[in-house]
Amino acid sequence: MAKAQAAVVGVGTTAYGRLPDYDAYDLGMWALTEALGDAGLKFEDIDGVIINRIPDYQRFCEIAGIDPQYVTITPGHGRFAAICIDTAISLVASGRCKTVALVYGNNGRSAGASYGGPEDSYGSGANGLWFPYGMTSPGAFHALMMRRHMGLYGTTPEQIAQVSMTFRNHAALNPQAVMREPFNLDTYLDARMICDPLRLLDYCLINDGGVAIIITAAERARDFPKPPVYLRGAALQTVFADSMFPPEDFWRGAMKKVTDRSFGDAGLSHADMSALMIYDNFTPTVLFSLEGCGYCGEGESGPFVAEGHLALGAKFPTNTSGGHLSESYMQGWALNVEAVRQLRGECGERQVSEAANVHYCAAAPVCSSIVYSRDAS
Amino acid sequence: MSFKQGITAKPRPRITPDHQPLWDGFKVHKLMLPYCEECGKPHLPPGPVCPYCLSDRLDWREASGCGTISTWVEVHKVWFPAFADDVPYNVIQVELAEGPRITANLIDFGGKIEVGQKVQATFDDVDEDLTMLRFKPA
Numbered sequence: 001m002a003k004a005q006a007a008v009v010g011v012g013t014t015a016y017g018r019l020p021d022y023d024a025y026d027l028g029m030w031a032l033t034e035a036l037g038d039a040g041l042k043f044e045d046i047d048g049v050i051i052n053r054i055p056d057y058q059r060f061c062e063i064a065g066i067d068p069q070y071v072t073i074t075p076g077h078g079r080f081a082a083i084c085i086d087t088a089i090s091l092v093a094s095g096r097c098k099t100v101a102l103v104y105g106n107n108g109r110s111a112g113a114s115y116g117g118p119e120d121s122y123g124s125g126a127n128g129l130w131f132p133y134g135m136t137s138p139g140a141f142h143a144l145m146m147r148r149h150m151g152l153y154g155t156t157p158e159q160i161a162q163v164s165m166t167f168r169n170h171a172a173l174n175p176q177a178v179m180r181e182p183f184n185l186d187t188y189l190d191a192r193m194i195c196d197p198l199r200l201l202d203y204c205l206i207n208d209g210g211v212a213i214i215i216t217a218a219e220r221a222r223d224f225p226k227p228p229v230y231l232r233g234a235a236l237q238t239v240f241a242d243s244m245f246p247p248e249d250f251w252r253g254a255m256k257k258v259t260d261r262s263f264g265d266a267g268l269s270h271a272d273m274s275a276l277m278i279y280d281n282f283t284p285t286v287l288f289s290l291e292g293c294g295y296c297g298e299g300e301s302g303p304f305v306a307e308g309h310l311a312l313g314a315k316f317p318t319n320t321s322g323g324h325l326s327e328s329y330m331q332g333w334a335l336n337v338e339a340v341r342q343l344r345g346e347c348g349e350r351q352v353s354e355a356a357n358v359h360y361c362a363a364a365p366v367c368s369s370i371v372y373s374r375d376a377s
Numbered sequence: 378m379s380f381k382q383g384i385t386a387k388p389r390p391r392i393t394p395d396h397q398p399l400w401d402g403f404k405v406h407k408l409m410l411p412y413c414e415e416c417g418k419p420h421l422p423p424g425p426v427c428p429y430c431l432s433d434r435l436d437w438r439e440a441s442g443c444g445t446i447s448t449w450v451e452v453h454k455v456w457f458p459a460f461a462d463d464v465p466y467n468v469i470q471v472e473l474a475e476g477p478r479i480t481a482n483l484i485d486f487g488g489k490i491e492v493g494q495k496v497q498a499t500f501d502d503v504d505e506d507l508t509m510l511r512f513k514p515a
Binding site: 116117118120128129130131132133134135136137140143144145147148150151152192193194195196197241244 | 387388389390391392393396421422428447448449450451452453454456457460463465466468470477478479480481482491492493509
């Protein structure tokens with residue numbers, strides 16, 4: 001077990017929802033200003049910048065008035081939240097940078113962003129084969145995976161509903177969440193079908209918002225106003241080479257690899273996790289992640305969630321903010337901030353008591369796992 | 378389920394040189410698969426090389442057209458305007474007897490679609506330039 005090499009010392013978020021007066025740059029600036037305030041830093045202290053979803057890195061740095069010695073920009077895919085954080089860990093651990101700012105800005109709701117249709121290239125280059133059949137959109141591919149899971153293991157809509165209902169109950173305790181009204185099973189089942197077996201309440205919420213995270217080397221992390229949150233383990237695994245999509249194993253193989261590597265680096269195991277932050281673009285992703293990470297057995301995620309393990313107060317409180325399904329679709333970024341805030345004890349009514357370690361994971365063509373801890377080792 | 382042409386045309390396949398033999402096969406009502414001459418495995422979607430051993434020695438051979446539904450969905454949202462009259466319509470993925478999976482629609486079925494259902498390829502001459510692969514219960 002190695003000592004953590006990096007830590008989060010500042011986080012910042014904007015309001016989420018419909019914010020038509022703000023573009024992605026404004027939202028990024030808002031979030032970065034909050035994060036710097038949280039860390040007690042000034043703009044000129046930033047020497048590394050990683051931009052996600054905001055259209056242009058140069059314009060953003062011009063607006064922020066900064067000249068970092070490292071800059072990069074990444075595609076606006078949710079899988080990139082963990083990739084960016086993993087890169088930031090390398091930058092500070094190697095001494096290449098002292099203070100890396102990760103900045104995400106998304107004005108998708110006001111800009112009318114949508115998924116599916118002729119411009120959607122989700123999956124792989126095979127969309128030339130799919131479109132003539134009316135097949136498109138990330139949600140539809142998750143629906144294909146969900147149906148396969150239902151066919152193989154007998155997973156039911158009533159079980160899937162538990163994920164969505166639980167996260168909404170959490171969102172009810174989060175003033176920042178966009179959707180805060182709890183709903184029951186009948187409401188879930190009556191919600192309109194988008195792509196059967198997935199209903200409206202299985203889908204995340206496209207909104208406007210921004211998130212920023214400040215990462216520095218672990219040995220400097222005690223010099224900031226807030227208690228540091230250590231990045232104890234982080235791992236990525238791509239799933240590109242298999243030409244069949246969606247993957248037959250529900251990304252279990254890759255999720256197991258990233259969990260094993262990041263838990264190994266952290267010297268921690270499943271039972272050590274106080275809370276989980278699971279990338280929930282759609283409800284099925286949560287089920288697949290629970291199996292891949294090993295919180296339950298293969299094919300057992302339906303009964304597992306139905307037993308209530310994801311609720312606050314239960315064994316593995318998950319997406320305590322409400323997640324993408326109920327807080328806002330901030331493409332993994334806000335879930336990483338929630339992990340930090342839980343470990344700092346800043347979560348008010350939804351605070352997990354004595355939170356010590358939080359596991360973030362995302363099941364996607366790039367699988368990822370990050371272990372956040374109150375302690376450095 | 379009908380597939381009549383709407384006001385806006387349905388998306389046409391984007392046929393790259395790698396995909397051409399597949400669509401040429403549909404026109405003569407054959408399901409052709411690219412087989413690797415090195416390792417012997419067929420693959421989909423078509424690509425420039427075998428995804429298993431990276432050999433570029435590919436040989437297109439006629440497949441049985443038999444397969445099993447590995448998964449399916451029923452699309453309710455109108456993602457393509459030309460499908461507005463078709464919703465809800467099904468999209469199935471079929472695991473062919475030869476191994477690869479292919480995406481299409483199921484037609485002429487009795488109302489129920491199930492994972493594991495046996496299906497058989499059938500060919501729909503959309504117009505003189507395009508024939509689409511679909512499946513019907515075996």
